[in-house]
Amino acid sequence: MTLNTILRRVAAGIVFSAVAYGGAAQAETFTLGSQVPLTGNLARVGTGMHEGISVAIAMANKELGGKHEFKVSTIDDESNPAKAVAAVEKLASEGVVALTGGYGSNIIGPASEAAAKSDLVYITSGGVAPELTHRDLDTFFRINNSEGYGKAMLGLLKDMGVKKVSVIYSNKEATDAMAKYVEEGLKEAGVEVTTHEFDASTTDFKSIMNKVKLRDRSDAIAMIGYENDYVGILRAASVLKPEAKAIVGVWSLATSQMNTEFHDLVQNVYGTSLLPYPVKFSGDEAVEFSATYKEMFGKEPDYLGQFGYVQTRLLIDAVVAAADKGEVSGKTVAQELRSLKADTLIGDVAFDENGDNPNFSHRMGQHQGDRVEIVWPEKAATAKMNFPAVPW
């Protein structure tokens, strides 16, 4: 098979699918595009978001009751920016009405620019870098940002009244940025900070923890990494038992999965969390979300699913609103999104000029026994925080 025949087939395929989708649009069916990492080093988080997107589609279709129908066309970007761009372009050529997905600021950057070129709205919860919303893209939206995570972590640490904090962080893009943010915030508040940067391939954290224990002697330990890093750090801490009063992490930590799979290890550990676990239902949407998620995937929803769900739900609402007014385009959907104010699973969402959600502030949860309780901010708390308390 020569290159040309391959390309010809591709071209034929694209023409065919464009026709097919064109026909479908008249039957009030909208296809959303989703470019997410299902393989590569972001596979885990991408898959989580993807599940949330699927739940949003299922719930929306049920609610809309045949008036409109939504489908999602998903392409794995393999955690690679070039492939993410190609994925967006392919989805655009298939005639999707908007895009939901994306993980990693470095991948979302070029992908959302490609979306803008095709006049498609791109909404995500996977990229928290500040630069993303300073690119003058009218079609880019995100429901969370690093300030939201950082504010929550800082707020908790400040409320604890700790004097000295050891920050242990992975030298990846998002974790590195977050660590800098937390470090500066703490210093401004007059808290003494030491930092320990580690490589993503590190598995034995005893050396770092020993420095925290013998040299830093800090009141609190802040971890900024991913699940495998947390497990490694917590295991090292459990063995070495530094005299800290609290150990705090960010994403991927105060989750039901960590609570069940690493139960003893994570006791009293804090992490960002939107909902307590088991979910204490507040409002119909959360109840239904949780039920649908369990039905579809046979497990408790986690934060990735929640974010994926919320971003997609908002997008669907905007598409429906635009359709009801007569025209679905990048411009109209963006307009709808910008004018919307919603109370969602992750709190109030309203987008500013840049497509950012300034309302976004995370909550901090704490593993307490079989539960993850929300302990910060006070007004959202479902339980008192155990402090001082560590897993060991």
Added chain:
Amino acid sequence: MFELTLQAVYSGLLAGGWYAMVALGLALVFGTMRIINLAHGELVLLAAYVAFEMERSFGLNPIAAIPVALVVVGLTALLVYFLIGRIRHDRELNSLILTFGIAIVLTNVILMTWSADIRSTSVGWFMDGAVIADTLFSMNSEVLFFGAGVALVGGTYWWLNHTWHGRALRAVSSNRNAAMLMGVNPARVEAMSFVVSAVLATVSGVALYTASVVFPALGHGLTIKAFVITVLAGLGSVPGVLLGAVILGVGETMTATFAKPSLQELTGMVIFLLILFLRPSGLFGRKVVGK
């Protein structure tokens, strides 16, 4: 300061015992066949996942899962051996590309079978602290598998020197043609080196599963570490593997303690290149690197 150093050396030592187990499997095959099995790390990882599956499905203790893992890893290793045997031309380099391909296949098979989630044992005992004199800290699993590592490396050493199979293997390793003249069937010896390598991979994989967390992308890094140690040791030196592994382990923990933890990987790579350039025969072995 003193306490930090002591703990760094201790942690490095324990890591070294485990590294030695991983590396010896690679070094053994390398010694007999002059082939670097780039899928070795994936074999280690495969054992870890088999232990995980046994624990998840049947509630089996990871130690008890070793026989099952051994069968799976052993058969996979023999398949690798069989495929290498089919290379016709320039075996030394082509086997590198072949096993590289096999490593990619295994990584993706693991990913598709067990997903990208992180996995670790939930048997609490492995993670409990083992403290010596209030100054040296580790987890039970680390001490256990350090012991297992030293015992296995020692056992392999004994086996190579005191059994006929072992001697045959050494004979093939030092001079294939001469060994053939002595009536040794090199094909069988090579297959045997793969089996022994699989045993080592299995135990080290289970150790990994109990002491750390596993995820599909881990295998490649393990192979590289094992190769670094093999070069450090020099060809045909079993004690060299153990010592090389400890040097790497301690070098890493010392870097993490006294420089920056993020430079830990760099230490290994720099030691590796220095040995290659300055002392290509390794620290202890026969010459492994031709001009």
Added chain:
Amino acid sequence: MTMMRSGLLLGFLAVAYLGVPLLFGGMDYVMSLVIAALTIAGIAVAWALLGNLGGLVSFGHAAFFGVGAYVSALLVMDNGWPVLPAMLAGGLGAAIASVATMPALRLRGPYFALAILAYAHIFKILAVEFSSITGGAGGLLSIPGFPTVFGLDLASKTGAYVLILTIVLAWMAVYHAIRRSTWGLALRAMHDSELATRVVGVPSTHLKAVMLVVSAFMTGVVGAFNAHQISFLDPEYAFSGTWTVLPIAAAIFGGYRTVWGPLMGALVVYLLDQLVFKEIMPSGHQLVFGVLLGAMILLSPQGLMPLLARLGVARPRRETAPQAAAPHATEDGNARA
């Protein structure tokens, strides 16, 4: 024969420079795929040059790709260089970096392969650590794109396609020219008979070193191209193993001892992967690369092009019988006097 060959070549050039943009220029997705495939092809040609002529199998071309990308991006962003000269400087930077890897030339096959891999690791760690220059783990965002040259906007899909196509073809021309020269003859001979070439005056290590520098330069320019095309860079991406794995798969598949092999291999492997295998198995389709590598090594280590040639599709330059594990002459010639 020669007439037919130049006819074929002209036809190919016409299709590549005119046909493809006219047919697919409007389809961003298809163009993106082809650009990505050509990027792989550019590295694959460089890899093949080193593998075939230098006799050196590298497992760390990502090192040169990343250095080229960083040098070019930083020259443009921090020093205001125009993009195209900066790309050449990126290649130069990679060439200079390759000088640092030269001690590895003394090493035999597998050791060289893995030593270069170690360099790729080291460069990546350095890129993370020297964050004041490189932006550290966060990387560089919004790297300026290509300019407009002779009325062609290189920043457009078609423009980027023409640019990378030109780069790949230029590298193939260099590969071809070196291969045909007496240098190329000596280099190819060195692979199986190094001593025999040395005693007639061929400084084999020097020639290998030159091939390493040339290959690194080529890879660096391709890395620079990618940085300006994707407009972002971070250490993990720039030094990713992908930049080693895919080109090797492409070169092995197409046949790295031919000039056209790496290009054909890259197009077939990449497009098949993205268009076919990705559809069939959404997760884990990289598995196919592994299978492909293994299958080629076992079934046709000379690659697809020679395989097709053997089947009579195209005519090879000269058939060389595979040496069935011929024992190599001892290092010191025949030392038994």
Added chain:
Amino acid sequence: MLALDDVSMNFGGVAALRNVTFAMDEGETLGLIGPNGAGKTTLFNVISGVLTPSAGRLEFAGKPLGKAANWRRARQGIGRTFQIPQPMHELTVRENLMVAQRFGAGRTDGRRIDEILDLLDLTAKQHIDAAHGLALTEQKALEVGKALAVEPRLLMLDEVLGGLETATKRAFGQTLQRVRERYGLTMIVIEHDIETIKTLCPRVVVLNFGELIADGTPDEVFNDARVIRSYTGDSAA
């Protein structure tokens, strides 16, 4: 032209050459003989830079050779052949000579290559794959051809006549004579065949167990008691 002073070569305790000393004048042709394992090829390897001697000094054309690499010595004018022919793989016969000329002599001169091919009777075979398409005699001729293409001043031939039929051997011996006259070469010839040595070499040097035991005209040497003793029982002589 060439001078060896006290040259020794040890392989891990085994002495392959012991304190070998001799000198040659320009234009001389020297026969190098001795039983198997006497160190003849080792001596070639030392002179051509394939091996670095354990001790001793070498001088070529008035300059010390020092530690110059083997490829550099080829450029300085030392050409050699191998006992087991080592054609350059993947190249044709002509390309073998082109590479040798380009790198060894530092120039490209097609006419000289034609001439060498003609002298060695290889013209008809010039486009054949050198590693796989040649008969033994042709392989030996190519060995000589490569060494000649380097445009050497000293040509060292390692049993280029070995293993050939008697008639072929005689013809090839004459070819070598012509070559020497044509290019005015200094030559060292390793050869087992006494007749060939007698016709080609006015001077003969004998090695035994790495030691130089005789140096003189063929007649002197072959009547030397030590030489005869060294060959006793050695069927190859």
